[in-house]
Amino acid sequence: MLTKEQIAQRIAKELxxxxxxxxxxxxxxxxxxxxxxxxxxxxxxxxxxxxxxxxPFEGDEDPDLINAGKQTITTIPGSVFFDSAMSFGMIRAxxxxxxxxxxxxxADNGDIANWKIPGKMVKGMGGAMDLVASAKNxxxxxxxxxxxxxxxxxxxxxxxxxxxxxxxxxxxxxGVFDIQAEGFVLRERAPGISVNEIVAATDGRLVVPNxxxxxxx
Amino acid sequence: MLTKEQIAQRIAKELxxxxxxxxxxxxxxxxxxxxxxxxxxxxxxxxxxxxxxxxPFEGDEDPDLINAGKQTITTIPGSVFFDSAMSFGMIRAxxxxxxxxxxxxxADNGDIANWKIPGKMVKGMGGAMDLVASAKNxxxxxxxxxxxxxxxxxxxxxxxxxxxxxxxxxxxxxGVFDIQAEGFVLRERAPGISVNEIVAATDGRLVVPNxxxxxxx
Amino acid sequence: xxxxxxxxxxxxxxxxxxxxLMLGGFGxxxxxxxxxxxxxxxxxxxxxxxxxxxxxDDFGIGLMLQTKxxxxxxxxxxxxNAEFERQLLSGELEVELIPQGTLxxxxxxxxxxxxAVFTPAGVGTxxxxxxxxxxxNGKDYLMEMAFDADFALVKAxxxxxxxxxxxxxxxxxxxxxxxxxxxxxxxxxxxLVPAGSLDPDQIHTPGIYVHxxxxxxxxxxxxxxxxxxxxx
Amino acid sequence: xxxxxxxxxxxxxxxxxxxxLMLGGFGxxxxxxxxxxxxxxxxxxxxxxxxxxxxxDDFGIGLMLQTKxxxxxxxxxxxxNAEFERQLLSGELEVELIPQGTLxxxxxxxxxxxxAVFTPAGVGTxxxxxxxxxxxNGKDYLMEMAFDADFALVKAxxxxxxxxxxxxxxxxxxxxxxxxxxxxxxxxxxxLVPAGSLDPDQIHTPGIYVHxxxxxxxxxxxxxxxxxxxxx
Numbered sequence: 060m061l062t063k064e065q066i067a068q069r070i071a072k073e074l075x076x077x078x079x080x081x082x083x084x085x086x087x088x089x090x091x092x093x094x095x096x097x098x099x100x101x102x103x104x105x106x107x108x109x110x111x112x113x114x115p116f117e118g119d120e121d122p123d124l125i126n127a128g129k130q131t132i133t134t135i136p137g138s139v140f141f142d143s144a145m146s147f148g149m150i151r152a153x154x155x156x157x158x159x160x161x162x163x164x165x166a167d168n169g170d171i172a173n174w175k176i177p178g179k180m181v182k183g184m185g186g187a188m189d190l191v192a193s194a195k196n197x198x199x200x201x202x203x204x205x206x207x208x209x210x211x212x213x214x215x216x217x218x219x220x221x222x223x224x225x226x227x228x229x230x231x232x233x234g235v236f237d238i239q240a241e242g243f244v245l246r247e248r249a250p251g252i253s254v255n256e257i258v259a260a261t262d263g264r265l266v267v268p269n270x271x272x273x274x275x276x
Numbered sequence: 277m278l279t280k281e282q283i284a285q286r287i288a289k290e291l292x293x294x295x296x297x298x299x300x301x302x303x304x305x306x307x308x309x310x311x312x313x314x315x316x317x318x319x320x321x322x323x324x325x326x327x328x329x330x331x332p333f334e335g336d337e338d339p340d341l342i343n344a345g346k347q348t349i350t351t352i353p354g355s356v357f358f359d360s361a362m363s364f365g366m367i368r369a370x371x372x373x374x375x376x377x378x379x380x381x382x383a384d385n386g387d388i389a390n391w392k393i394p395g396k397m398v399k400g401m402g403g404a405m406d407l408v409a410s411a412k413n414x415x416x417x418x419x420x421x422x423x424x425x426x427x428x429x430x431x432x433x434x435x436x437x438x439x440x441x442x443x444x445x446x447x448x449x450x451g452v453f454d455i456q457a458e459g460f461v462l463r464e465r466a467p468g469i470s471v472n473e474i475v476a477a478t479d480g481r482l483v484v485p486n487x488x489x490x491x492x493x
Numbered sequence: 494x495x496x497x498x499x500x501x502x503x504x505x506x507x508x509x510x511x512x513x514l515m516l517g518g519f520g521x522x523x524x525x526x527x528x529x530x531x532x533x534x535x536x537x538x539x540x541x542x543x544x545x546x547x548x549x550d551d552f553g554i555g556l557m558l559q560t561k562x563x564x565x566x567x568x569x570x571x572x573x574n575a576e577f578e579r580q581l582l583s584g585e586l587e588v589e590l591i592p593q594g595t596l597x598x599x600x601x602x603x604x605x606x607x608x609a610v611f612t613p614a615g616v617g618t619x620x621x622x623x624x625x626x627x628x629x630n631g632k633d634y635l636m637e638m639a640f641d642a643d644f645a646l647v648k649a650x651x652x653x654x655x656x657x658x659x660x661x662x663x664x665x666x667x668x669x670x671x672x673x674x675x676x677x678x679x680x681x682x683x684x685l686v687p688a689g690s691l692d693p694d695q696i697h698t699p700g701i702y703v704h705x706x707x708x709x710x711x712x713x714x715x716x717x718x719x720x721x722x723x724x725x
Numbered sequence: 726x727x728x729x730x731x732x733x734x735x736x737x738x739x740x741x742x743x744x745x746l747m748l749g750g751f752g753x754x755x756x757x758x759x760x761x762x763x764x765x766x767x768x769x770x771x772x773x774x775x776x777x778x779x780x781x782d783d784f785g786i787g788l789m790l791q792t793k794x795x796x797x798x799x800x801x802x803x804x805x806n807a808e809f810e811r812q813l814l815s816g817e818l819e820v821e822l823i824p825q826g827t828l829x830x831x832x833x834x835x836x837x838x839x840x841a842v843f844t845p846a847g848v849g850t851x852x853x854x855x856x857x858x859x860x861x862n863g864k865d866y867l868m869e870m871a872f873d874a875d876f877a878l879v880k881a882x883x884x885x886x887x888x889x890x891x892x893x894x895x896x897x898x899x900x901x902x903x904x905x906x907x908x909x910x911x912x913x914x915x916x917l918v919p920a921g922s923l924d925p926d927q928i929h930t931p932g933i934y935v936h937x938x939x940x941x942x943x944x945x946x947x948x949x950x951x952x953x954x955x956x957x
Contacts, residue, residue, distance in 0.1 A: 077727070079933050101887070101933070105593065106519045107663050109931050110887075117721040122522060122714035123650075123664040129520040130720040136921025137887035139928040140662055142669045142697075143519070143545075144601040144837070147594025151612065151838025152905070154933045170617075180582075181590065182572035188620060189594030192613035193838060223617035294495070296701050318655070318701070322825065323751045324895050326699050327655075334953040339754060339946035340882075340896040346752040347952040353689025354655035356696040357894055359901045359929075360751070360777075361605070361833040364826025368606025368844065369673070371701045387849075397814075398822065399804035405852060406826030409845035410606060440849035598837075605830075608861035611839055629840035629870075638861075661926060694893060695927045 061232045061249045061274075066200050068093045069247075069274060070159055070230050073198060074100055078156040081105060081190060084128045086200040087159035101137070103155055105186045107146045110138030127186065147186065151193040158194035160187065162201045162226075164216045167242035167263030169226040171199065172218035184221065191222030203231035203260050210262035212236070212243055233257050235274065241266045247274045278449045278466045278491075283417050285310045286464075286491060287376055287447050290415060291317055295373040298322060298407060301345045303417040304376035318354070320372055322403045324363050327355030344403065364403065368410040375411035377404065379418045379443075381433045384459035384480030386443040388416065389435035401438065408439030420448035420477050427479035429453070429460055450474050452491065458483045464491045496656045496700070497685070498707040501531035504679045508537050508644055511564075515600065515640070515671040516544040516554060517647040520717050523664030524553050527681045527709035528646040533560055541565040543642055545596060545667055549573050552715050561585065569593035573717070592620060595637050597670055602639035604673020604702065609636050645675025648709070649698070652682035653689070656703030657696045665697065672698045681709040728888045728932070729917070730939040733763035736911045740769050740876055743796075747832065747872070747903040748776040748786060749879040752949045755896030756785050759913045759941035760878040765792055773797040775874055777828060777899055781805050784947050793817065801825035805949070824852060827869050829902055834871035836905020836934065841868050877907025880941070881930070884914035885921070888935030889928045897929065904930045913941040 061069065063086050071093030074080065081103045082088050091111075094100045102111040104126040111126055112133035120131040149155060164172040171191055174184040191197060204210055212229065229236040234257050235247040242264025245257060248271050258265060278286065280303045288310030291297065298320045299305050308328075311317045319328040321343040328343055329350035337348040366372060381389040388408055391401040408414060421427055429446065446453040451474050452464040459481025462474060465488055475482060498504040505528060508514070514532075518524030532540075533556050540563050547566050548555035557563050558576050565587040571577055580586035591599075592614040602610045611634035615621050625636040647668040650661035658680055660668055672678050680698075685708040730736040737760060740746070746764075750756030764772075765788050772795050779798050780787035789795050790808050797819040803809055812818035823831075824846040834842045843866035847853050857868040879900040882893035890912055892900055904910050912930075917940040 103933070104663070106522075106666050109933055110925070114720045114722045116724050118724075120716060120719055120721060121662065122716045123662040125520065125522050125663055125716075125718070128718065129522070130718040131716060132720070134662075134925055136919070137885060137889065137932065138925040139889050139923075139931040140660075140665055140925050141931055143593065143597035143666050144670050145931070147597055148837030148839075148905070149931070149933055150594065151614075152836055153838065180578050183568060183570035183590045184592055184620075185570040186593035188592040188618060189612070189614040192616060193594075220618045320701070321895070323754075323898050326701055327693070331952045331954045333956050335956075337948060337951055337953060338894065339948045340894040342752065342754050342895055342948075342950070345950065346754070347950040348948060349952070351693055351894075353687070354653060354657065354700065355693040356657050356691075356699045357693050357892075357897055358699055359892075360825065360829035360898050361902050362699070364829050365605030365607075365673070366699070366701055367826065368846075369604055370606065397810050400800060400802035400822045401824055401852075402802040403825040405824040405850060406844070406846040409848060410826075437850045598839075606844075607830075608843055608864075608866060609859075611841055627841075632840075634840060659926075665926075694891075694897075 060252060064089060066230050066232060068276060069235065070198055070200055073157065074098060079103055079109065079154065080157045081155050083160040085161040087161060090159055105146050105150065107141050107143055108138065110135050147189050150189055153193065153195050155194055157196045157198065158190050159198045159200060160190065162199045164211050164213055164218050165199055165201065165226050165229055166213050166216045167238065169224040169238045170216050171221050171226050172216040174221045175219045187221050191225045197226050198228045198230060199226050201229065201231050203233040210260055213262045214264065233260060245271050247272055249274055277469060281306060283447050283449060285493060286452065287415055287417055290374065291315060296320055296371065297374045298372050300377040302378040304378060305345065307376055322363050322367065324358050324360055325355065327352050364406050367406055370410065370412050372411055373413060375407050375414045377407065377414060377416055379416045381428050381430055381435050382416055382418065382443050382446055383430050383433045384455065386441040386455045387433050388438050388443050389433040391438045392436040404438050408442045414443050415445045415447060416443050418446065418448050420450040427477055430479045431481065450477060462488050464489055466491055496704060496706050497654055498705050500707055501527040501681060501709065502534065504705045504707050505531045505535060508535065510537055511539045512643045513541040514543065515642045515645040515675055516542055517666065517668035517671045519545050519663065519666035521548065521553050521715045523648050523666050523668055525646040525648040525681050526712055528679060529553065529556055532562065533557055538562050539564040541567065543567045543640060545569050545593060547571045547574050547577050549717065550576050565589065567591065569596050597667060599637055599640045600667065600670035600674040603641065604670065607639060609638050611636055640674055642675050643677065645671040645678045647672045647678065647680050649680055649682045651684045651686060651691065652680055652706050653686050653691050655688040656680065656700030656706050657691055658682065658698035658703060659691060659695065660697050669698045673702045677704050678702055679705045681707055683709060683712060728936060728938050729886055730937050732939055733759040733913060733941065734766065736937045736939050737763045737767060740767065742769055743771045744875045745773040745775065747874045747877040747907055748774055749898065749900035749903045751777050751895065751898035753780065753785050753947050755880050755898050755900055757878040757880040757913050758944055760911060761785065761788055764794065765789055770794050771796040773799065775799045775872060777801050777825060779803045779806055779809050781949065782808050797821065799823065801828050829899060831869055831872045832899065832902035832906040835873065836902065839871060841870050843868055872906055874907050875909065877903040877910045879904045879910065879912050881912055881914045883916045883918060883923065884912055884938050885918050885923050887920040888912065888932030888938050889923055890914065890930035890935060891923060891927065892929050901930045905934045909936050910934055911937045913939055915941060915944060
């Protein structure tokens with residue numbers, strides 16, 4: 060079973076040199092720690108920055124320089140600031156190559172639910188609906204099941220929808236799945252996890268190819 | 277009968293301190309020469325400049341600094357450059373207080389024709405259609421009649437339309453006219469021009485108030 | 494042309510009960526601190542506030558929630574605020590949640606004179622309820638309307654006496670968009686300079702969009718999530 | 726990430742016959758001089774060119790008209806060009822005239838992922854023919870579609886190796902809009918600098934929109950209307 064760090068590490072393998080990438084809050088943020096040496100990945104922060112750098116050294120925090128998670132950050136050579144309309148403009152125009160998001164539920168047709176739980180205080184969708192509606196390549200980082208074992212990879216989302224038929228890949232603590240017309244296609248197993256365990260933990264349509272290699276790190 | 281310079285001079289009386297103004301090519305450009313002392317008028321050039329200054333001194337021409345008439349110009353303190361989408365954005369949003377344009381024909385309902393003469397090479401509308409469709413306050417500077425005496429202040433335009441019901445005032449070589457529901461309302465006569473001469477030269481509906489003062493310069 | 498005001502209180506003096514206000518900023522970054530303080534002092538009520546966030550309990554728009562001056566919030570994310578939650582659950586406060594990009598684009602639409610825009614954000618979700626859907630090139634979009642706000646309160650880094658504004662880093666966010674969108678736009682700046690002091694190539698908001706400007710004082714610039722790495 | 730090209734010829738090498746190109750500039754101000762020269766050298770044909778103007782007889786897009794590489798021009802104003810007029814009247818060249826603001830906004834729409842925009846420009850005129858009209862708040866607007874261009878050729882003052890661009894004065898005009906709108910955007914700059922040399926607050930076009938960049942040479946920057954006043 061993958062740790063959160065390992066989920067991020069596995070997602071980082073999807074990065075290609077020159078990509079512009081938007082990382083959501085939570086596990087997706089950790090992906091930045093696993094960008095391969097020598098690869099140029101430009102991180103977009105949807106409040107209005109391309110080229111997000113690491114956290115500042117203590118004492119160097121600039122209140123005017125934060126990311127979409129409201130954390131103090133830094134710039135790097137080549138960074139650029141812009142307003143929020145341009146930020147979502149470039150997202151909507153498909154200029155961001157890869158978006159990594161967390162999710163509460165994903166359906167086997169690519170629907171995603173990650174913004175609202177009925178009965179709980181609703182904080183809002185922020186930029187999540189814009190991102191899922193526009194990005195061409197969306198990887199979801201998530202736990203495969205809830206604490207009581209209920210699958211979060213479903214036939215249909217039960218929570219309020221964030222976006223329709225948009226997720227292209229899921230990396231859960233159990234494995235890697237492409238979302239295709241036939242449903243979740245199992246590509247890799249987490250170390251020590253069997254195909255049967257994954258089948259048991261998946262509610263949505265699952266396609267198991269003949270070969271399902273174990274993930275390599 | 278007003279000269280072109282006098283038409284411009286009369287239009288300049290419509291300026292108020294703090295106005296943002298777009299001046300078209302031809303007579304409208306001359307209005308800039310008659311901005312009253314001490315009044316701050318900011319000229320917009322729709323290719324992407326607010327705060328257009330005078331022509332440069334000989335030898336100071338900058339090919340990267342032109343107005344919408346493609347003439348070399350200068351900036352003034354407070355000038356700002358922007359792209360053409362923002363330029364027409366501020367026009368469309370009604371932020372430009374006054375637009376002064378030339379016209380080939382104006383109708384008594386405010387329609388204007390100034391971009392195309394059938395049978396002649398069509399050069400294009402440039403920004404004219406955007407300006408007339410969006411500006412809240414449009415003054416037309418024009419000759420009252422063509423060389424053969426045909427009125428250009430009409431019941432209906434005969435030339436292809438640039439915009440509908442948009443002109444608010446006409447300053448011709450014969451007089452000043454507000455365009456209201458009843459048609460052209462004669463406000464002032466050019467020096468030495470009688471009301472009868474204006475009636476004879478006007479094809480569109482013309483309202484002549486009891487008092488029609490002669491223009492003062 | 495007289496756009497310069499002495500302070501926030503004078504600049505906001507004609508904002509009346511029931512007005513619709515836009516307030517710039519993302520989280521607590523780039524918010525009009527002086528304007529908000531003056532609104533609290535003015536006691537104006539029943540405000541509809543368009544702002545990406547609603548501040549925290551004791552800062553930003555949170556201050557106007559404590560004094561119950563806000564009737565309705567139009568935002569994309571309203572966490573980090575207990576008083577907000579209390580008023581919402583008790584029915585004292587109305588909230589309309591809209592996607593962040595839709596919020597930004599509806600501001601831009603107002604500033605650019607575009608009555609409506611199309612965005613795919615929210616298609617298939619509760620955000621789409623009651624909205625027109627159009628299909629372009631096989632993809633569905635919602636038609637979203639330009640905002641119509643009586644006042645916009647924005648915060649810039651520098652501004653000049655003609656109202657030209659320059660923003661700093663990610664404090665830009667919604668500020669230039671709301672500056673374009675307000676019927677009356679009130680800009681507060683950290684440094685007010687004479688017209689001609691700013692490079693005309695590097696102004697983010699042309700003064701034509703800004704009706705009032707003043708130099709703010711005592712900026713607190715509170716940090717919401719202080720994340721740092723230790724020095725070696 | 727390798728966006729830097731050695732020169733214009735390499736940057737435009739894959740532009741094929743029949744392509745749709747955007748070309749930045751207003752009049753002869755801010756036009757991609759090096760890109761146009763390379764297109765002429767390449768001999769590519771049947772181009773559809775989206776550009777506010779069509780140059781003059783011996784400069785700008787006029788050079789591509791002389792070599793009959795242009796099938797169709799989409800512009801707002803095409804005066805000052807005798808060869809243009811000849812080809813138009815003889816039927817060799819197709820022209821679509823659209824209002825300047827509509828041209829600009831349709832570029833922006835493409836760059837911002839908005840499939841269509843509304844503008845009042847052209848309502849009641851021949852520009853409105855065949856277009857959908859919508860009424861908002863009692864005013865009529867045309868629905869205009871975002872452009873779809875294979876390539877955009879733009880000219881900036883400075884650019885960095887990540888493709889970030891800065892424009893100068895009114896040479897900005899359509900360039901940042903077309904830079905956002907091209908499926909492949911090729912930027913030529915007067916000065917190419919290493920990433921990190923430009924102030925991140927003062928970049929007009931973020932590099933995410935720019936696929937190729939090269940430093941141009943021998944800029945002529947011809948002036949169309951040299952208007953001056955005598956020195957005292």
